[in-house]
Amino acid sequence: MNKKLTIAMPKGRIFEEAADLLRTAGYALPPEFEESRKLIIDVPDENLRFILAKPMDVPTYVEHGVADLGIAGKDVMLEEERDVYELLDLYISGCYLAVAGLPNTKMNEVAPKVATKYPNVAAAYFREQGEQVEIIKLNGSIELAPIIGLSDRIVDIVSSGRTLVENGLVEYERIVNITSRLIVNPVSYRIKEEEISELVSRVSKVVGGIQGENLTD
Numbered sequence: 001m002n003k004k005l006t007i008a009m010p011k012g013r014i015f016e017e018a019a020d021l022l023r024t025a026g027y028a029l030p031p032e033f034e035e036s037r038k039l040i041i042d043v044p045d046e047n048l049r050f051i052l053a054k055p056m057d058v059p060t061y062v063e064h065g066v067a068d069l070g071i072a073g074k075d076v077m078l079e080e081e082r083d084v085y086e087l088l089d090l091y092i093s094g095c096y097l098a099v100a101g102l103p104n105t106k107m108n109e110v111a112p113k114v115a116t117k118y119p120n121v122a123a124a125y126f127r128e129q130g131e132q133v134e135i136i137k138l139n140g141s142i143e144l145a146p147i148i149g150l151s152d153r154i155v156d157i158v159s160s161g162r163t164l165v166e167n168g169l170v171e172y173e174r175i176v177n178i179t180s181r182l183i184v185n186p187v188s189y190r191i192k193e194e195e196i197s198e199l200v201s202r203v204s205k206v207v208g209g210i211q212g213e214n215l216t217d
Helices: 013-024 055-063 073-079 119-130 163-164 186-191 193-216
Strands: 007-010 040-043 049-054 069-073 083-087 095-101 113-116 135-136 153-158 168-180 178-183
Touching: 007 013, 007 055, 013 069, 013 135, 013 178, 013 186, 049 055, 055 069, 055 119, 069 073, 069 095, 073 119, 073 168, 073 178, 073 186, 083 193, 113 119, 119 135, 119 153, 153 168, 153 193, 178 186, 178 193
Parallel strands: 007 049, 007 069, 113 135, 113 153
Antiparallel strands: 040 049, 069 178, 083 178, 095 153, 095 168
16 A cells, blocks of 8 residues: 655745646546645545645755655755755746845945845855855845845845835846755655655656756747
8 A cells, every 4th residue: 555645835827836836747636635724635546645835944844754754945955955855847937046135335444234035045055256244144035135234135035026116126146946855754765765766756757848848948
C-alpha cells in the first residue's frame, strides 16, 4: 500500500499554480481545493495531505519532517538555508529579487541602509559587491522604507514591476531570478522513496512542457 505524502505549500499564486500543475500531472484534486480556508487538506483518493503555510515557513516544516515535501520559492530557499533537498525546479511563479530605490539617488556613503524581507540574501549580495551596509529587516510594505527615509535601498521580489512604479521607485540591480522548487525532507526521501519518485516523475513530465514553452516564448 502506498504511503501518504504530506506536502507543505504557501497560499496565493504559488498554491494556485502548483495545484494546476498537480492536476495536469494527473492528480485528482477536488474542485474547491483552492477555495478552502482549511490549513490542512486531505485528498484521500490520492493519498495526499496538504499543509497550507506562510511561504517562509514551508522549508521549516519540511526540514523538521512534519511535511515530506514542500513547494517553495527559490527566494525562500536562499534566505532560510534549511536542511532539505531540492528535487525539481517547477518553473512556476517566476519573478526575481532586485535592488530598488528612489530615482536618481546615491547610497549614503557614511551609513548606507537597506530594507528587506531577505536579510541574509541582501547581506550576502552587498558583501559580494564590496559594500558595507546596515540591513533593516521588515515584514511588509518594503517600498515604504526609501520613501519615508528609513533606507537608501530595498531588496525585494519584483514580478511585473508595477508596485515599484506606483510607489515612485526604480530598479537598480537584479540579484537573482526566482521560480518555485519542489523540496523534500532527507529522511522522508529514504522512507518514502517509491511514492516520492512517482510524484517527481509525473510532475517532471509537466514541468518539461512548461520549460519548453518558456524557451520558445
